[in-house]
Amino acid sequence: MDLAEIPVLSLDADKADLPARIGESFRSFGFALIRDHGIDQTLIDRAWELTEAFFALPVEVKRKYFIAGQGGARGYTPFRTEVAKGASEKDLKEFWHVGRDVPASSPLAASMPPNIWPEEIAGFRETFTELFAQFDEAGAKVLSAIATDLGLDARWFDPAIEDGNSVLRLLHYPPVSDAAGGAIRAGAHEDINLITLLLGAQEAGLELLGKDGRWLSVAPPEGALVVNIGDMLQRLTNHVLPSTTHRVRNPSGDRASHSRYSMPFFLHLRSDFRFKTLRQCITDTRPDRYPETITADDYLQERLREIGLKR
Structure with a gap:
């Protein structure tokens, strides 16, 4: 398996040329690798412990x-529930979702139900509430x-993601x-959202589909985030920033007997x-692919039905 030669960028040290470098990485791969992301390592370590304890x-x-x-x-989704769009076999995974809590009086409350928390795991709520907030902050910096890079104001995305329907999985x-049988841990798919920030890809298995049609392994250094473009940003940018197909393949040899954990x-x-x-x-050679308008929630609900999470 060939390795995707994605440059590792620093959210802190590369501030001056980060927009151009991250734009180049996304245009080339749909992915970027980012260190110095500001998410507290002690918090991450505690989150891994609680994740293993819950599952x-x-x-x-x-x-x-x-x-x-x-x-x-919100809450738990059982093993072999989600299916990649167009796939026949359900994924070999189970997961837990933490979302954003908004007041019941918020106009967004209908699309953002309250979180639930496992009473069996001490510190779960506090840990993942804080981790969600730190992911949120890091993601806003990447979007800036x-x-x-797109020629917009650096704060353009701020109102678009304020109280956004983000999810920590x-x-x-x-x-x-x-x-x-023929099932794999995560079938070939593209993400629905704007961008995905992923911890835990150090364990082998994550692969992206290169422009030449070859699967390439993604191997970030310890502690770095894997960031990829989702379909919502692809749509917004008229495919200037591509949402790249990726998967999590099954391990071989003795690794097949081990669990794999990740936090997107x-x-x-x-x-x-x-x-x-x-x-x-939009240009003469890149006409608008999406002249019709749709809300982010309508788009999300349509996609959730495609992957078997809603009927």
Whole structure:
């Protein structure tokens, strides 16, 4: 398996040329690797411990936190529920979602249900509330660099993501057995949201589809974030920034008997944000692919149905 030669950028040290460098990385791969992201390592370490502790609970305990009909928006989603768009086999994973809490009086409350928390794991709520906030802050900095690279004001995305419907996903891929058949840990897919910030890709398995049609392994240095473009940003930029297909393949050899954990933060727009293609991304040779308008929540609900989380 060839390695994707994605440059590792610093959110802190590379401030002057970060917009241009991150833009180049996204145009080339749809992905970027970012260190010095500001998320506290002690908090990350605690989050890993609590993630493992939760998924080690008995299935019947975890299923107490599954909310039917909510599309996995909050709480627990059982093993082999989600399916990649167009795939026939469901993914070999289970996950937990933490979202943004908004007041019941908020006009966004209908699309953003309140969080639920496992009572069996001490410190779970406090840890992941803080981790969500730090991911949120890091994501806003990445979007600021993207905005500058696109020729927008550095704060352009701020109102678009204020009270955005972002989700922190705690992912567990259990050991893989022969009974998996043709299923893999995460089938080839593109993310729905604006950008995804991922911790935990140091464990082998994450691959992106290169422009030449070859699968390339993504191997960030310890502690770095993997950041990728989602379909919402691809739509907004008229495909100037591509949403790249990626997957998590099954391990081989003795690694097949090990669990894999990861923590993606899916940074979303406000639910009531209405898509309008950026004029900077429309040219005579790149006409507007999306003249129709749609809200971010309408788009999200359509995609959740495609991946089996809603009916």
